[in-house]
Amino acid sequence: MVDSSWLLLPLLLLLLQTLSSQAALVAGGGGGSGIWIGAGAGTTPQNAPTPASPNFSREITALQAWKSAITDDPFGYMATWVGPDVCSYRGIFCAQPPGMFPESLVVAAIDLNRASLQGTLVKELSLLTDLSILHLNSNRFSGTVPNTFKDLINLSELDLSNNQLSGPFPSVTLLIPRLIYLDLRYNHFSGPISPELFTKGLDAIFLNNNLFDGQIPDNLGNSLASVITLANNKFTGELPPSLGYMGPSLKEILLLNNQLTGCIPEGVGFLTEMQVLDVSYNSLTGHLPDSISCLDEIEVLNLAHNQLSGFVPDIVCTLKSLVNLTVSFNFFSGFSQECSRLFFHAGFDFSGNCIPGKNMQRPPPECIGVPGSLNCMRTPSARPPMCGPMDQKGGFVDGSYVLGPMISSP
Missing domain, CATH: 3.80.10.10 (Ribonuclease Inhibitor)
Structure with a gap:
């Protein structure tokens, strides 16, 4: 998992070693030592x-x-x-x-x-x-x-x-x-933050724990960064759809503790190399997109403290690299048998939802009239989505969501 704290001292020492190799000084008039x-x-x-x-x-x-x-x-x-x-x-x-x-x-x-x-x-x-x-x-x-x-x-x-x-x-x-x-x-x-932030060749962008507000610029997907942290600010509005079209270099994106609303974009499944996705402590609504099943490298997926609803499907709980899945304090109404197995193999926190027969759930009156229940309604597919290239928008083929270009039959 990518360390969002970035160990600055090793980076500094590495550069200094490189620079020092260029700064070899002749000591004592003849021979030389760097x-x-x-x-x-x-x-x-x-x-x-x-x-x-x-x-x-x-x-x-x-x-x-x-x-x-x-x-x-x-x-x-x-x-x-x-x-x-x-x-x-x-x-x-x-x-x-x-x-x-x-x-x-x-x-x-x-x-x-x-x-x-x-x-x-x-x-x-x-x-x-x-x-x-x-x-x-x-x-x-x-x-x-x-x-x-x-x-x-x-x-x-x-x-x-x-x-x-x-x-x-x-x-x-x-x-x-x-x-x-x-x-x-x-x-x-x-x-607000400048849209130009995502057009430069930055590899690491850390803006967390400030007082930034306004919407996240629509061109977020233009960034080539491997780590983006916008957590603990006052950002509002929806997640930009372009989030799903970021380059394969993206390993970690932290958006927690803002005031974001709306749906999780279907295109999030394009981020096939991502290891950490944290959108907790926002006001996101609706069902999870099936495309999440394409996140083969995801290790930490934190969706807690939102207003998400529907089932937590098998395709999310079978992600091969998953170490921690947190869906607590939403309005999920159930999860599959595959998710149950995560108790023995990974962290899985489903408390504070609306799952019948499970402990530590919301009181039944809170589960009536789920916030945003009519938003982001997605019909579960009979089979997992086909995870394709990232260069074009996807679509539905025979009832399955296809990420990347749709290939027609010969």
Whole structure:
């Protein structure tokens, strides 16, 4: 199962190892040993030369301007940000860019995760044009993301999570040309999100635990991301039908704890490589689409705390990779024998429904007049849907729902 928390430290170390292989410095005049400059330790390795890149003065300007905007530094990071050797600053990582002399180092990564720094992000940070990674998780930065961040032309990972940033969705992040990882979790951003978010080449999109609202843009299906987390916001409206036409790269999508309504799109079965789907704690209605049976790689399927109804069918409970199926606190009226077997092989929580003869169900009066019972009415198929390619819309053939192009008989 894909870990939605994304282990940032291993990613950082992997990139730093790559960068350090480019930053091999000749030590002691003849022979040579590779030395990584900085490593966030606040000390410079012995015999390491002072950086002398064309952007050296700009890097000093950027970091010193940022230092002046830090109002609280409980762990003493800024105490090491003294003098011209920026590669010795704690949390700063330098590397030799391709095609330059070994003595020419640039600031390639900043990792200040869990530093508990208080302050703001300054516009001068855009002067760090060689920066590839900016990780600021778990600090106390407030204010907004400077518009000058669009000039960070080499930035690939931006982690601003768990801070106190606010304002509308920072659209400037979508102007960073090489960005593939965007993490804005646990801040105070509000308002709608930009449709352009799903047209960029982002591989990871983390927006959960903010105050975003409005509808999820209709072009959600254009995203090429492998992980999308929009949970714990205030999104309203229906799930975009384009959800079912996302690329095979999608492994995990978390939409829980919003205010979403309407049906689960039939096209969700197109997401044949998805491992985690969580739409719990919304107001989704109607029956489950048969196409869910095409989710062969699904491990976690959480539909809890909605207004879904009908039967939980065999085709859902026989998914081969299923580890956890949660349908609690809906209005389901029954489930099949196959679902019963999940008690012994996977987590299966069906409490708080309207299933006769089962414990921990709703009181009978609550099961009269199921909310949205006339919406998303689907006639159960006599056989499972045929799971086909994702490039075209499906349809019904001989009473079965066909995902992908319908193939006519010769």
